[in-house]
Amino acid sequence: MSKLKRSVLYWVLLSPLIILTLFPFAVMLVTALKPTEEMLSSSWWPSRPVWGNFVTMYTETAFGPALANSLIVSLVTTVLTVLVAIPAAYALSRYRFAARGAFRQFLLISQMLSPIVLVFGLFRLLVELGSRLGFQLIDSLTGVTFIYIAFNLAFAVWMLQSYFSTIPKDLEEAAWIEGASPFATLVKVFLPLALPAMAVTAIFTFINAWNEYVIALTMLRKQEAYTLPLQVVNLVAGRYTVEWNYVMAAALAATIPIAILFTWLQRYLMRGLALGAVK
Template sequence: MNAAKLRRSLICWLVLSPLVVVVIFPFAVMFLTAVKPASEIYVYPARWLPQVWQWRNFSDMWTQTGFGTALFNSLLVSLSATVLTLIVSVPAAYAFARLQFRGQGAYRQFLLITQMLSPILLVLGLFKMAAVTPWFDGGNLVDSRLGVVIAYSAFGIAFAVWMLSSYFQSIPRDLEESAWLEGSGAVRTVFKVFLPLAVPAMAVTALFTFVNAWNEFAVVYTLIRSEENQTLTVLVTNMVAGQYVVKWELVMAATVCAVVPVAVLFAWMQRYMVQGLSSGAVK
């Protein structure tokens, strides 16, 4: 690295350092609180670093709160919602990118308008729909993980179609036409030629859908009633809300563990995300 590039890098880091501190500060406080004994959390004046690093807070949190069950539910719901969203949105986005049909522009605007609605505005209607939807043994979709998956997919499909169609339009149609001239059918061309080129866009869409489902609170708090079906967002909230004594060391330990899967997913899919964003997956 020459002197000019090194100087530019140092200037960029100096300019961005306040933003980095602001972003990292809450996570640092969260982690340091998670490894403190309860006796050090309420001391005055406050101490940033713990005198005793109490790592067993994580094991205590796991055994006392049912974190493992909530973690499994969050993974199951988020992954299922992501898969279902992609199954529906990929063909719809392909149709937007490659086909011409009446009302196409109006429908694209409708997809964009739906992003202005917050899920919390629709939770009452979702609860009523889940309550009247029949399910096994004469039950309904209230307190059912399937109901949450369907709701998350319904909220995510519009955004996924909008984002994927923008990327699909940037893929040259000539590649598909070349495959057709060589005797490949339409379906085979989509799976062998088109979709491999669209992997970055689908990865970015899956990442956004998974994170939104992982962090969502209002819908799952409305539909899920039992502890065995609750997700991490509900678990962490219940550890604070309505408690006479809040064990902040356990709350922060649960929050740290809830952040880890998303951080790992971001690190793993970083190259797809950068490629997808730079290639027009988000416009």
């Protein structure tokens, strides 16, 4: 079978999965382009696509500030989580110490805890901590960011240490022989080899922070501090009439940063997944 025929066959076999995956996005796009008077009509495609729905949604539903809040929270959470997780994961993968196995099991068990179980205690903790520090952590993106870091840190350490263990220690020892310090070896030799692992961890951490709803709903009560999940739900909840064209436009626009991140880090993502499969 020629290469062209094989490619066509693969695309035919994958087409049902592609259609199933893209169908929700097609529904969101078509609904977002419908005029308000056609929202309840039985027709699939709008009589006239209204691209202005995206502009109206952005200007009249506080989508812009919510987008900025989500970007700030997600980016800060991702960067700080990965920076803190790298030395912890490196220590777990390279050094042997007492209770190392117990600590790894603790990281795994901590992933079983749902934020819903801890949300009331976290609320009281932020109130008490804010009163002691002299500034308010409730209705603050700073408080939400620190909670997101705490919830994602165990996952990031677990992911990174499993990848770090696949990197041969001989490479570090060769750098030590050449006179490099342990820190220089970590930065110049080890971390470049671990870029796929860090990219995979960063993607999942960003997605977790971007999509999180329960903690944000509990900690953020002022609309100017809302993140995107809260703002999108706010377009539906507590209303007599729901403007679904604006809701779908907001939901579709909220997926764009994730799509950009995946496109940017795709090569590292594939290398990271392959590395984990080899292990």
